[in-house]
Amino acid sequence: MRFLRYPGSKRKFLSTLVEHFPSKESIKGKYIEPFVGGGSVYLAFEPKQALLADINTDLIDLYRGIKSYPHKVWEIFSTFPKGKRSYYLVRNSEYHTKPIYYRAARILYLNRTCFKGMWRHGVDGNFNVGYGGEDRRWVIDHQNIIELSRALKNSAIINSDFESVLENVKDNDFIFLDPPYKPGLKEMKDAHYAYGKFTYEDQIRLSEALKRIGNKKIKWLMTNSDHKSIRRLYKDYEIDKLKVGTSHRIGISTLRPKEIIIKNY
Ligand SMILES: C[S@@+](CC[C@H](N)C(=O)[O-])C[C@H]1O[C@@H](n2cnc3c(N)ncnc32)[C@H](O)[C@@H]1O
Known part of the structure; x- marks a missing residue:
């Protein structure tokens, strides 16, 4: 997977x-x-x-969020609207104070819709890759996230x-x-x-x-x-x-x- x-x-x-x-x-x-x-x-x-x-803190948030809250992560991931405007809105909005499942859904969404799947952070530590499109967003589904959560069950995940x-x-x-x-x-x-x-x-x-x-x-x-x-x-x-x-x-x-x-x- x-x-x-x-x-x-x-x-x-x-x-x-x-x-x-x-x-x-x-x-x-x-x-x-x-x-x-x-x-x-x-x-x-x-x-x-x-x-x-x-x-990579965002990456570890993603694993931890999926491990504990696969359904919530999927729900939020699927409700982010499509398109460039939405991408930049999600990318640039405050997220540090949001719960782990939101942070995980956010980074999953950015990863699946950003330019060429790059991971780059600015000097402020924030993810700053530009928009790439929706083509690869729905390659994953709810079942994949559930399976991933199961696969992480016996693992400790640390940043x-x-x-x-x-x-x-x-x-x-x-x-x-x-x-x-x-x-x-x-x-x-x-x-x-x-x-x-x-x-x-x-x-x-x-x-x-x-x-x-x-x-x-x-x-x-x-x-x-x-x-x-x-x-x-x-x-x-x-x-x-x-x-x-x-x-x-x-x-x-x-x-x-x-x-x-x-x-x-
Ligand atoms: C080559 S990638 C690993 C790819 C992985 N094997 C895969 O199949 O996707 C290297 C990873 O090292 C992480 N990394 C970079 N510097 C690090 C450090 N000082 N300590 C721990 N991880 C670091 C990066 O964030 C990146 O995720």
Whole structure:
């Protein structure tokens, strides 16, 4: 199920990516995703219990709202009028003081009707992508939202920087990390992601946080860009190229040279 338009989605890689994961049965602790984004990997893997986190506050409001109030979110989403005027009215109106189900419906509506599904926030922290049209609004329905709410039932969802998430992992947890890729790639240049850039300093911070975990009882797997500055940070770990399944040649995978998988097991 794809309920969000999200830059950097791992949807195309799901089958080949999950092959590298430990089996679901062998994960005795939690499945942890500190850069959950559009959640495509979590939703495909369906772990028994999880901790999902992201620095994007709107996104986390969306997950929390849908988890607890799927019907209210759908009701409000479906009553926002169509068209450009309505879009800007909803986008620019005060929402911080509104209940979580309103905030979730609002961001779902903006995501489904904004320009190219981008996520960009202004210096004031507010979502500032322009209008894109109604074409993709009704791709989702009430049933999808109910299913998503069920899929989130056993997950804790938090709005946080990755570092504090990684400080709190426990033995037997499995961590999947999909950080924004190295600046210079398209997503970064276009500022597609929330709250500015993920810099090389952040990549270093991430590699150090993972080194601190240093415990063989915690497995982690990360996707990242295939760049020598990234490979250098993880030279002590196993690194593979990430393959993408091709839809027109079912069952055949091709190498996607720009992305790698790094893991500590
Ligand atoms: C590549 S996307 C994840 C895409 C996801 N795997 C999917 O399939 O949709 C990276 C995510 O990292 C989040 N992010 C950026 N900086 C972060 C930080 N310092 N801590 C936690 N999350 C961060 C972004 O908001 C974005 O949602």
